[in-house]
Amino acid sequence: MTHELPTWFEAVALTAIVGLLLADLAVVARRPHVPSMRESGLWVGFYVALAGLFGLVVWAVGGAAPAGEFYAGWLTEYSLSVDNLFVFVLIMSRFAVPREHQQRVLMVGILVALVLRAGFILAGAAIIEQFVWVFYLFGAFLVYTAVKLVVGDDDEEYRENVAIRGLRRVLPLTERYDGARLRTVQDGRRVWTPMLVVFFAIGSTDLLFALDSIPAIFGLTHDPFIVFTTNVFALMGLRQLYFLLGGLLERLVYLPLALAVILGFIGVKLVLEAMADNTVPFVNGGEPIAWAPEVPIWVSLVVIVGSLAVATVASLVRTARSADVDTDPGR
Secondary structure (H helix, E strand, O other): OOOOOOHHHHHHHHHHHHHHHHHHHHHHHHOOOOOOHHHHHHHHHHHHHHHHHHHHHHHHHHOHHHHHHHHHHHHHHHHHHHHHHHHHHHHHHHOOOOHHHHHHHHHHHHHHHHHHHHHHHHHHHHHHHHOOOHHHHHHHHHHHHHHHHHHOOOOOOOOOOHHHHHHHHHOOEOOOOOOOOOEEEEOOEEEEOHHHHHHHHHHHHHHHHHHHHHHHHHOOOOOHHHHHHHHHHHHOOHHHHHHHHOOHHHHOOOHHHHHHHHHHHHHHHHHHHHHHOOOOOOOHHHOOOOOOOOOOHHHHHHHHHHHHHHHHHHHHHHHHHHHHHHHOOOO
16 A cells, blocks of 8 residues: 655655645734634635645646545544544633634644654554554554444543643642743742643643554555645644634534544454454464455545545434424423
8 A cells, every 4th residue: 555656746745734834833823813714714625625636636646546545544634633623622621721822722732743643653654664463453453442432431521631730730830821821920930821731731632642543544555655644634724623613513423433433444454454464473373364355445435435424414413403402492
């Protein structure tokens, strides 16, 4: 599933993507504000169209195979990113982040996510190159994650992890925000503002997200360039999507089930691929398993798009019916 794209293309594409991210960061730094629904919608549409256009360019440069892998990976990562917005909403609510500064928090969170995922991608590519059997572990982990999404609890409260609780004990923190500053002066001494804890919460959450998303994308392509670009395009526009979706996130009640189907499918796909290239001594005597089928990328696309479409329609139908029941005085 590895397809060599020209080095010049990868260099130009990565330079353009980094430039776009820096420009986006500069806009947020210079003009923090709460974007309107129209502004958010236009930006989300722009980034989605940009991802679609990039896939076509990949197709023109490298052919249908890498383009198909890009689209499948982007859809998977984008759907996982939308699910991650649930947690971002809980974090913003838990720490009462002023709405006009939420854009900056999200932008920092996205940059942290990109750095973490870039590290995971480089490490994952190196490990896969040397140890194909790691797909057994990746596959099992994704299936486990899928099961957790199905049977997980319904508790919507955000709980601070051990690292954040330790941060509160070690550092002098105030409960008062001072704009978007990390440090401020209170009673004559310098203290940290809650913004530091928010950044730390977003960063540690991003780390957990990367543990799910990186094995998932490696189940669709082994090309580090495609893996990284799918993550970048999935995260670009996530900030505007946060403000656009708003209450719609609560209406996507079946999204976790769709993600469970997608992650479970990719997990099984990884295990089948590991079986086809098996070198583990205690599995089939260390020999490849001939009957293990190869799942083509078009099947992956059908499963991903179909799962998301069914989940979205079913969610909107269910929430619409619930709204009708709530507004009908005769029931």
